[in-house]
Every structure is written in structure tokens, then in C-alpha cells.
Amino acid sequence: MRAFEYASPTTKEQAVALLNNQWGETEVLAGGMDLLSLMKDDVTRPGRVINIKEIKELHGLQYSPSTGLRIGALVTLQELLENETVRKEYPSLAQAAEGVTSPQIRDLGTVGGDLCQRPRCWYFRGGFGLLAQDSSGKSLVLEGENKYHAILGNSGPAYFVNPSSLAPALIALGAKIRLFGPKGARDVAAGQFFVTPKTNQEREYALKTNEIVTELLVPPTGGARNATYEVRQKEALDWPLAAAAVSLKMSGKNVTSARIVLGHVAPVPWPVPDAEKFLAGKTVSEQVAQDTGGAAVTGAKRLSQNGYKVQLARVAVKRAILRAAEGGA
């Protein structure tokens, strides 16, 4: 790792004052499960690293039935999945956190870091830039090794997939992400937080260079049943190949309205409004769940090696719906 200056502020005001206005010159350190790898691989070379773990107000998790759940940005994946309220009211979040099958990573990795982790695209990690292009600007992904790349939202120039396991569930639950910068706090809908970059200089989220994520605000479910289903290559230690998070308002077995968001298939978590409309008004059955999965992937465009992901995304939707309908919350 290259040398850097280390700061460990105790307030969020101090933290954002230490960030500057150029991406990569300063970086925020939470659990470090992603940032330190990026620095070792020279993908980012900050002159200053700001450890935010000493900021007390970014820790902790509170729930009230009237306002919902507040998750501090520094809550670890382990704390999230062990929380009784989360398991009962928001099983989709607990299931997503549980999918990160490493106790070592769940104990240090934070929810803020999960949302802001950088794509795992091997070209990006190998130093070819966020958009994975050669020196002439041509995509390395299209004719290269693309079996883990996007099947949706992949008209370019970005082909990576958003790596966050929590993001689809947060969007399906209608969460907001609270950001803090020199001008104070602002809230962004989780669905608006992720953006598809057009250049290598941009980032794939709506943070400004001198802002941090301070907390996630998840509204009460109003009885909506929610679930996440991830398809992985193996049960252990890997990012999902495809995932779906759903939140279903139901009356009996009948779905009155649905939110369905795919993960790991597009440069941003991918809501599928056509599938949501298809499911609304129907009674959940295996066939209906399967057909909803079909509706979710109608716009998919396979690259040379990743056609299998279309089927995985379809299955993820089907199983997430069945899991939500069976489960409680």
C-alpha cells in the first residue's frame, strides 16, 4: 500500500471537513473490507484516509413502529442480521446480510460500506478504469471475460454490476439514505443513490466528494411481506450471481401491490416495474411467481458469456416471491 495520512475524527463535521473535492484524493474508511483491497491494488491512491469509526452517532440501530428503522452507517452486517426487529419486520435485509457467508467480513463490514463498495469487475480491479476500456476507449468487457457482467442496463459504456447485497432490499422497502456534507444533511431515496457512470472519473453513487453516508432510514413495512433470494455459485464466500428482493402488500394470498428489485445484474440495482405490475392483483402461486420472473427479465440482453444469468435472475424473482408470501412480516 502507498503511504497516506491517517485521520480519525470523532464528529461528522470534522470528517467531512477532511474530505476534499477530488475523488480518490481522500477516502473514507469504515470496515475497510473493500477500501484496503482497492488501495493495495492501486485502484485508488488516496493521500489521506479518514477513519469514521470513532464517530459515535454513526453507530447503532433503532426501531419505532411509527417511524420505522434507523440503521447507522457503521452498523455491521453481523449486527444487522442478528437484530430481532430486522429479522421479524425486514427479513429481506437479514437474508441479504446473511448471504455474505464470512464471519470475518460480516463482523467488520458496515452497511454504509456495503452501499459504497466499488464494483468487483475484474477489469476495474485490474486497473483498466471503472468503464473497463482500452486506450482507444473500446470496452474490454464486450469481447472479453464477461460472465459476471451486466445483463440489464448494459447498453454501455458501463457493464459492471452493482455489488451491494443490501441495496435491492433497501430499494424494495422504500428506504432513504441520509448523507452529510459541509452544507448539512440531505436524504436521497435508495433507488436514486446508485447511478450509472458515463465516464471513468465519475462514481457509481450519488455522494458528492465531500459527503458521507450517515444512516439508512427504512419506513415501517405496513405489513408488506418482504424477502431476498440470492443465487450464488457456492454457498460460501462469493458475491451473488443474481438476486431479487421483493416487498409485497397482500390481502390473504392476493398481492395488492409489489416492489421487485434485482441485484448483481446491472450497473445499478434494477427495479422491474413491468414485473411489479404483472404481479399486482394476482394470487401467489408457483406459476404466477415464475411468470413474474419471466416478466422481470424481458428486457435482458446477454453478453457473449453471461446468458446463464438471465435464467438465474428469473429464478431469483420467483423464489423471492414465494419466500415472501410464505414468510411473515
Next chain:
Amino acid sequence: MPGKMRVETTVNGEAVEFLCEPRQSLLECLRDILSLTGTKEGCNDGNCGACTVIMDGRIVTSCLVLGVEAEGSQITTIEGIAGAGRLHPIQQAFLEGAALQCGICTPGFIVAAKALLDENPNPSEHEIRLWLANNLCRCTGYDKIVRAVQSAAAI
């Protein structure tokens, strides 16, 4: 060039103090500064678990923790697992069950397994395998490792 920082921490029950650069990982600090070379480096990016140590009661991959982040914490490494003159039951079980070949993964497995058994003295085979999911072994095929943890749990 940013200078060295002073870190005060507790390793295997002993208060220690060392100087390190912010860019040095806890793994490097343990091995290169404190000469505790039992903790191993495999991948250096969080994937293999060879560098697993216990920090404030939780297992962490020390290659993804900065040495300066250890300030004020309690760390247990493989050197702190055995009792005075006596192997820990997990170490004994690894030895007797031949749960290692080249051995580079072994300290990480033993530290991770100890944290598991401290919390859950009677884990199922599936729980053991899931808990050890972030610890890779290229030699043994895992079976003997899982058996060793089971037999240590039975003691």
C-alpha cells in the same frame, strides 16, 4: 511523507506498544514489528482467512485492518491460543487428526475455530463449514479440518 504513529494495544493478554506507518496492515505489524509470525499471509485481500486473528472478541482478517486501527483493542493471535506448556484442544485435534499438510492455512483455521467453539460449543457440521467459509485450504480438502473441529468440540 506521513510519519509513524504510536499504537498501544493488547496482544495475547500483554500490553504492547509499537510504531507503524498508517499504511501497514495489522498483519504486517504483527509479523514484521512484533515478530508474531504465526499469523500467515495468503491472499492479502480478505479472501483466504490465513491472517485471521481475534480482535475485541470477533474474528477479523488482519490483512484488511490497519495497524493503527488496533489502538486500544484486545487481540488474540495463534501464539495466544495454547495454554502454558499445553496445546489447546483444537490444536491437539488438528495434530492427531492430521488436519494439515503444508500448514499455511492452519493458524487461521485454528483461531477461527476457537472463536466458533467459544460461542457455540456444539456446532453441527454445517455450522462448522459455514463458519469456516472464509478460510481456504488448498491441501486437505477440508474434511479432516471439519472432523478435527468436531472432535475438539466433543472434548
